[in-house]
Amino acid sequence: MDLELRHLRILLAIAEAGSLTRAASALLLSQPAMTTQLRRIEASIGLPLFERSARGVVPTRAGELVISHARDAVTSADRIRNCRLRLAAGLxxxxxxxxxxxxxxxxxxxxxxxxxxxxxxxxxxxxxxxxxxxxxxxxxxxxLVDLDGFGTxxxxxxxxDVIGREPLVVILPAGHPLTRERRVDLAALADETWILAPNDTGCDDYGALADACGAAGFAPRVSPHRIGDTSIQCDLVAQGIGITLAQGSARARAGVVMRRLTGDPLLGRxxxxxxxxxxxxxxxxxxxxxxxxxxxxxxxxxx
Structure with missing residues (x-):
């Protein structure tokens, strides 16, 4: 893997924060994603760059050298950015x-x-x-985000261009019995009521859900509520009004739990x-x- 500017910024963020968790928060990444990126960077260089401990992380000797060069590279990139911004005045x-x-x-x-x-x-x-x-x-x-096979x-x-496909997750109330499972079989949700977003000419949410549920042996019962805002959807789910779907990268909210579906039957693009x-x-x-x-x-x- 060739190192890119975003990788150098990750190293600087970790060094400044002294913690993978704090660095992930500063860069709006999940902690597992930050850990994965650091492993890839270290694999590319061939040496560990940080020593881990219960109190956080500190650079190794190799890490100090790499971080020094990374800081120089990022500083130069920022100068180029400022130059571009000045030139952009006429664009x-x-x-x-x-x-x-x-x-x-x-x-x-x-x-x-x-x-x-x-x-x-x-x-x-x-x-x-x-x-x-x-x-x-x-x-x-x-x-754009649509559902694989049900876009316009x-x-x-x-x-x-398709950037990538991501499994959808089901959002359940925090006390739902299925939250004890790591993954949820779609068939186990046959008696639930689904809260969907408003009709979208660019993505047939209901068609995708009905197709997946049909393959699991049932027809979905859909709530009359059509809510597109994830926060409101989660509030309704937390109150037991129904369940809903979200992108796999969505962030969990209070009162609800997100679980992947067995076999990933629904993929967002x-x-x-x-x-x-x-x-x-x-x-x-x-x-x-x-x-x-x-x-x-x-x-x-x-x-």
Missing amino acids: DPVTVGGCSGPILSHLTLHLPAVLSNPVSFLQLAATGEAMSRVGDQSIAAGC TPPDEVVV HLLAMHRESPLTGARTLLLDLARGAFDTRCVKPG
């Missing part, structure tokens, strides 16, 4: 939009540092709306969509690299 601003999730969050944090154009971000409620805005060029690029066909003038005449066409590779980096570090893999 047209662009807007990147999309559905809530780790890809949009990651781009919001890191894209302005490497993009010449001034960039703003717009969170959109639905995949269909995001696809429509990419198509009419009201946004320069879109980060993009317009001819829109190019869509993280997508990057761009009009063929988008002002960011020349930066497409850059956006894809950032999006894939976010997926690799923050999303759950099938299996």
Whole structure:
């Protein structure tokens, strides 16, 4: 694995925080994802860079040397960023939009540092709306999330790249008997009521759920409530109104528990969509690299 700037920032964050947990929080990563990234970095270098203890981590001698060079490299990159920002004063601003999730969050944090154009971000409620805005060029690029096999066909003038596929998880009330299981069989949820998001022209949530439940031997009972906000969904689940689905990378909230489904019967797709005449066409590779980096570090893999 070739080290990238994001890997160097991870090393600096760990060294500054003295703890993998605190460094993960500062970079908006999960602690397991941070640990995985550090292992990959150390495997690439061939030496341990930190000594672990109950009180945290401290750099090894090799780690001190690598961190010193990493600090120089990141400082140089920041200077380049400032130069680009000054040059960007004469460039047209662009807007990147999309559905809530780790890809949009990651781009919001890191894209302005490497993009010449001034960039703003717009969170959109639905995949269909995001696809429509990419198509009419009201946004320069879109980060979309749909369900594998139940998404919409993009317009001819829109190019869509699949960043990765992530298993959906079921959100249960904290006291539900199935929370004792590491994974939940979909068939065990046959008597539950499902809370779904509002109808989305870009993603057939009900069709995907009905297909998976049908394969498990039952038809899902769906609540009349159509709620897209995850926080409200979790409040309803916590009160026993029903259960719902979420991206595998979603963060747990008080009163509910998230569990993967046995066999991962429902997969979410993280997508990057761009009009063929988008002002960011020349930066497409850059956006894809950032999006894939976010997926690799923050999303759950099938299996």
